[in-house]
Amino acid sequence: MYLGIDLHKRYAQVAVIDQAGELVEEVRVKNANLDDLAQRYAGATAAIEATSNYYHVHDTLSEYLDVVVANPGKLKLIAHSDKKTDRVDAKQLARLVRLNSIPESYVPTDEVRKARALVRGRQKLVENRTSYANKVHGLLSEHGITEDVKPLSVEGREFLRELSLPAPWNSLLDSYVTIIETLTAEIESLELEIEERAGSLKETQLLMTIPGVSYYSALTIYAELGEIERFDGDKQVVSYVGLNPVIRESGDSRFEGGISKRGSGRVRWILVQCTYVAVHTCNDEYLRRFYDRLASRKSSKKAIVATARKLLVSIYHMLDREEVYDPPGVST
Known part of the structure; x- marks a missing residue:
């Protein structure tokens, strides 16, 4: 049996076809219940797309099924269809996996996933902090304040705390500075964890022998x-x-x-x-x-x-x- 599973946030549309390519079953299942379906078709091959929530589903299904993860970008190039529905997508995945034509996507190990979560999480926090620093610059510009203030520095934030703006901009400035301070503390905390994990992996230990690589x-x-x-x-x-x-x-x-x-x-x-x-x-x-x-x-x-x-x-x-x-x- 071959399963095509079109994943969404809370549910999945599943199409099952047999070795002859005949449709055996079509069903819509809550993601939380996918393991029940996988047990029924234990030993079959299944295809899912590399969506934002595929890690957990992949791990759950892999206990019972041979799971292939499709690269969404490459899949679009070979799976043309004038009709785009969940049912069509699920059947297309099932047919492609039966023909062994799925453009596969890399499934990272648990260790790599943890590393990705840390560095990508830090990047997101830094981006958010930069966004609020830009809001501060915009606020100062609106009020004709031309000093070269750096909201990300301790000195810059001390200057901003002492600055007197009319209401309600004074409240906004206080909020922005508080958020920057909070994000800075979270980034520093995450960096300690990143440093610890980098020091524990042989790959990163090797990489840190390169000049310029922290x-x-x-x-x-x-x-x-x-x-x-x-x-x-x-x-x-x-x-x-x-x-x-x-x-x-x-x-x-x-x-x-x-x-x-x-x-x-x-x-x-x-x-x-x-x-x-x-x-x-x-x-x-x-x-x-x-x-x-x-x-x-x-x-x-x-x-x-x-x-x-x-x-x-x-x-x-x-x-x-x-x-x-x-x-x-x-x-x-």
């Missing part, structure tokens, strides 16, 4: 890449991160453009930041030499992105071989 950077790279064994080589990991150049060919012409920017923007951003620190602050001999050679004939931005790609290749081989950072041609 515990947060290391855990972000680990969380977004997942197990390194899932990649067939450094080219695949570079493509996954979106640091591969876009190449267009037409006849005898070949044009190499900017990077593809596919995949995780988080790890791409953190790699560029780490590379910048390694080159300009830590003066890493291996990366600096490569960067200087490119920067002499390209823009500094293109040079730093290309150097980040080189760093990612090194990271792949470090994790694959379980070796510390020891680039060739650099005296230790």
Whole structure:
């Protein structure tokens, strides 16, 4: 039997087909009751999409079924339909899994999920704090206050606390500053947990031997890449991160453009930041030499992105071989 399961927040539409492709059952089930359905079809193969809530459903179903997780973006390319309903989607998933044609998505381990939750949670808190800092700047601008105030600094917040604005803007300013202080405390608390987890994993310990890679950077790279064994080589990991150049060919012409920017923007951003620190602050001999050679004939931005790609290749081989950072041609 083959099950196509179209997941939603609280329920799932399920289609079951047999080996001949005939529809056996269609049913709408609460997500909390999916394990009952899975037990009835124990040993069957099921397909679900990688939605925001698929981790728990995947783990529940995997106790009884062989579960395949579909990549939503790639699935759209091969599952064209003029009629878009839950029932149609569920049947389409069931048919594709029967034909072994599901474009699979990576299912991270429990350890990787924990790391992702921490670094992505921190990122969300930082984004929220930045949003309120911008609200403070807007409020000051409305009242003609031109001082260069930094709401994220202790000194900046002390200045804001002493500032006198007319009502109701004074209340708004107090609220914004309080929220920034609360978020700052939560970020600092989360960073302690991130540092502890980064220090406990062999992968992140290896990554932290790279100049410019901190515990947060290391855990972000680990969380977004997942197990390194899932990649067939450094080219695949570079493509996954979106640091591969876009190449267009037409006849005898070949044009190499900017990077593809596919995949995780988080790890791409953190790699560029780490590379910048390694080159300009830590003066890493291996990366600096490569960067200087490119920067002499390209823009500094293109040079730093290309150097980040080189760093990612090194990271792949470090994790694959379980070796510390020891680039060739650099005296230790």
